Amino acid sequence: MQILLISANREKSPYPVAPLGLAYVASLLLKDNHTVEILDLCFVKNIDSSLQQKITGFNPDIIGISIRNVDNLTYPKTIFYLPDIKAFVDKLKPLKIPILVGGSGFSLFPEAILRYLGLEFGIIGEGENAFREFIKRYEEGKDVYNIPNLAYLKDNTFYKNPIGLAGNFSGPARELLDNDKYFELGGTANVQTKRGCPFKCVYCTYPYLNGNRIRYRSAKDIVDELETLKNEYSIDYVFFIDDIFNHPVEHAMEICKEIIKRGLKIDWTCFATPKGMTSELLDLMKGAGCKGIEFGTDAASNATISKMGKSFTLDDVRNVSHMCDDAGLEAAHYLILGGPGETEETLKQAFSFMEEINPRAVIAMTGVRIYPNTALWNMCLAEGIIKKGEDILLPRFFISPQIGEERLLPMVKEHALIQPNWIVPGLDIRNSDETMAILRKFGNRGPLWNMLKKRL
Numbered sequence: 040m041q042i043l044l045i046s047a048n049r050e051k052s053p054y055p056v057a058p059l060g061l062a063y064v065a066s067l068l069l070k071d072n073h074t075v076e077i078l079d080l081c082f083v084k085n086i087d088s089s090l091q092q093k094i095t096g097f098n099p100d101i102i103g104i105s106i107r108n109v110d111n112l113t114y115p116k117t118i119f120y121l122p123d124i125k126a127f128v129d130k131l132k133p134l135k136i137p138i139l140v141g142g143s144g145f146s147l148f149p150e151a152i153l154r155y156l157g158l159e160f161g162i163i164g165e166g167e168n169a170f171r172e173f174i175k176r177y178e179e180g181k182d183v184y185n186i187p188n189l190a191y192l193k194d195n196t197f198y199k200n201p202i203g204l205a206g207n208f209s210g211p212a213r214e215l216l217d218n219d220k221y222f223e224l225g226g227t228a229n230v231q232t233k234r235g236c237p238f239k240c241v242y243c244t245y246p247y248l249n250g251n252r253i254r255y256r257s258a259k260d261i262v263d264e265l266e267t268l269k270n271e272y273s274i275d276y277v278f279f280i281d282d283i284f285n286h287p288v289e290h291a292m293e294i295c296k297e298i299i300k301r302g303l304k305i306d307w308t309c310f311a312t313p314k315g316m317t318s319e320l321l322d323l324m325k326g327a328g329c330k331g332i333e334f335g336t337d338a339a340s341n342a343t344i345s346k347m348g349k350s351f352t353l354d355d356v357r358n359v360s361h362m363c364d365d366a367g368l369e370a371a372h373y374l375i376l377g378g379p380g381e382t383e384e385t386l387k388q389a390f391s392f393m394e395e396i397n398p399r400a401v402i403a404m405t406g407v408r409i410y411p412n413t414a415l416w417n418m419c420l421a422e423g424i425i426k427k428g429e430d431i432l433l434p435r436f437f438i439s440p441q442i443g444e445e446r447l448l449p450m451v452k453e454h455a456l457i458q459p460n461w462i463v464p465g466l467d468i469r470n471s472d473e474t475m476a477i478l479r480k481f482g483n484r485g486p487l488w489n490m491l492k493k494r495l
Contacts, residue, residue, distance in 0.1 A: 040178055042068055043099035044215075046079045047124045047142075048107040052472050053464075053487070054225040054479075055081050057218070059280070060142060060166070061105050062211035067171050069212055077215040082224075086127050094134065101177065102131060103170055105142035106152070113465045114406035114436040115448070120144075121155055121432070128156050137177060141166040146248055147410050149190040150197040151432040161190045164248055165205040165234070204250050208234065209260045218272045224476075226484040227278040227308070228268050232261050232294060236282055238312070240337065241348040241379065241414040242407045245282055253286075258293035262301060269305055276306045276484040282335060284309035288320050295320075295327035306330050308485055313359040314351040321366035331369040331399070331489050334359070338381075339374060339389035346380035348414060353392065360396040369489045371400035377447045378407045379418065381439035386447070390454050393461075400488035402462045405451055406436035406444075459492040 044065055046058035058079060065075045076097055083089045104124075111118040131138055141162035145152050149161050160183075162169045169188035176183045184191065187203040208231070222228060235250040236243070268274040285291045298305070308331045309324075324332075334356070338344045341353050356372070363370045372393065376386060393401050409416055409424075409431055419425045419437060438444050448466065455461040455468045462469045475487055483490070 040073050040100040040174060041098055042073050042075045042174065043093065043097055043102045044075065044077045045102060045104045046077065046081065046107075047104055047120070047127075049080055049083075049123070050108070050111060050118075050120075051081065051224065052111075053470060053475060054227070055221055056107070056225065057216050057221045057229055058105055058107070059211055059229050059231060060107075061103075062213055062216055063205075063208055064103065064141075064167050064170050065212040065215050066210050067167050068174065071171065071175070073174065075212070075215065079217060080127075082217065082220055086123075087130065090127060090130060094131075099134075099136065101136060101174060102134075102138045103166075104128065104138065104140045106140060106144035107142050109144045109148060109152070109432060110408075110434040112408050113404065114408075114434075115444075116465045116467065117434045117436075119434060121152070125156050128158065132157070137173075139170065139173065141170065143244070143248055147244055147412075148432045149199060150192075151430055153190065153192050153197070155432065159192055163188050163190050163199065164202045165208075167205045167208070168203070204234070204254070208254075209256055209264070213267070213272070218268075218274065222272070222274050222276075224479055226479055226487070227276045228272075228274045229280045230261065230264060230268075230277045231280055232256055232284065233281050233290065238283070238314075238350050239348045239414065240335075241346070241418070242375070242410065243282075244410045244413060247412045255290055258290075258297040261294055262297040262303065265298065265303060265305055266301070269303065275304070276330075278486070279307060279309035282310050283312045285311040285316055285320060286314065288315055288317055292320055292323055295323040295329075298327040299323070304328065306484065308333065310335060312351070313355045316359045316362060318362050318366065321362055321368060325366050325368055329368060330485055331371065332363065333371045333373065333402075333486070336372040337375045338378060338385075339372075339392040340385040343378060343380050343385050343389070347375070347378050356392075357396060360398060363398075369399040371402055371486070371488045372396075372398050374401060374403045375407050376403055376405050376451055377438040377442060377444075379415070379437070379439060380441070381447070382441045383446060383450065386442065386450055394458075397493055398460065399493060400460050400462060400491050401458070402464075402488065403451060403455065405447060405463070405465045406438045409435045409437050462488065462491070 044061045068075045139160045146163045190199045233255045235253045236245045455463045464470045
């Protein structure tokens with residue numbers, strides 16, 4: 040069959056992210072001898088024209104659409120993506136072929152998005168197996184309605200089948216992606232080493248989408264992929280997109296040892312948790328080409344760290360900061376300010392703590408996006424911040440009533456403007472797309488936050 044996969048993501052700030060999930064789906068479909076093409080809308084100037092050319096030239100039998108995010112997760116500078124997605128979906132409906140929507144953004148709001156877009160079918164969670172099975176049954180003229188992970192509207196009633204997790208997830212079909220463009224504009228390629236997360240951060244959707252049990256790729260498989268990126272696509276900088284690259288430590292060490300054993304010269308950065316980081320691992324990471332670490336610290340006072348459901352303490356963050364300094368690795372800390380328990384006092388404590396550890400970058404978000412099936416969502420329901428059944432597809436952000444937006448935003452702005460290592464996307468502080476584009480043109484790789492000046 041002719042299968043067209045469309046990546047709806049057009050966000051390029053802070054940098055464009057290749058649609059790795061679609062590449063995993065495509066990989067399985069190619070193994071079934073289907074003809075697969077990916078239409079990536081990220082770099083398309085005229086969506087209507089590109090759609091028309093692709094539909095006319097390819098003549099698909101089935102279309103899959105991936106929605107990575109429904110909004111930019113940024114407050115108060117919020118952008119809602121679905122109106123633009125609906126505009127091109129409406130142009131596909133006259134084709135009278137199955138259109139399935141999926142991706143992490145869809146999976147969080149399956150009923151609301153199906154109704155918003157006026158579509159019948161969607162896939163929740165990891166979509167490789169479900170989409171593959173849907174195509175098989177559709178091709179054979181069999182019933183599709185009982186496929187695991189399938190969500191659908193029938194007679195205006197919403198149904199959601201039990202959600203399962205994919206098995207093997209090695210070998211994304213990168214040949215279908217514009218790797219050169221993403222590397223040119225984003226400065227890195229994205230690589231996944233594991234799925235699932237056992238931690239319980241109050242706002243996080245990851246355990247819901249990918250399970251709370253970690254599933255690993257082997258170090259050999261991961262480094263094989265790195266070698267392919269380097270040798271076939273001339274990509275010499277990657278970003279490990281797992282939220283917790285360093286957990287468990289043993290798996291991260293295996294990856295680093297395999298890179299070192301092969302003598303592979305490739306630079307990389309990663310997301311990590313302060314929980315459980317060791318000096319031995321940091322030294323291995325450095326030796327394997329690591330250039331920087333982004334920590335999901337989220338809060339910087341013990342009170343707010345606890346309220347955010349983090350698995351570590353302020354002392355853990357302090358210790359890991361010292362270890363990074365000793366290892367010669369740059370670090371960035373993500374903060375989500377205004378979360379549960381935030382007060383003017385805890386905010387001041389966060390400012391002081393970040394001055395103390397003085398990382399290369401502090402990336403601060405203001406307000407916490409509320410998502411279904413999270414502890415924060417349940418808390419907001421219990422406290423009457425949102426009502427049962429209320430549609431939160433349109434972005435809703437939690438800001439602690441103990442500080443309020445009227446104090447949070449000006450306090451963050453005042454502090455960040457005089458701190459050369461602070462980035463605040465919601466307040467347009469040191470996150471200019473134009474500046475980043477210029478830096479990319481000069482060949483700068485990686486996340487670019489490592490170019491900020493530290494406090495003296």
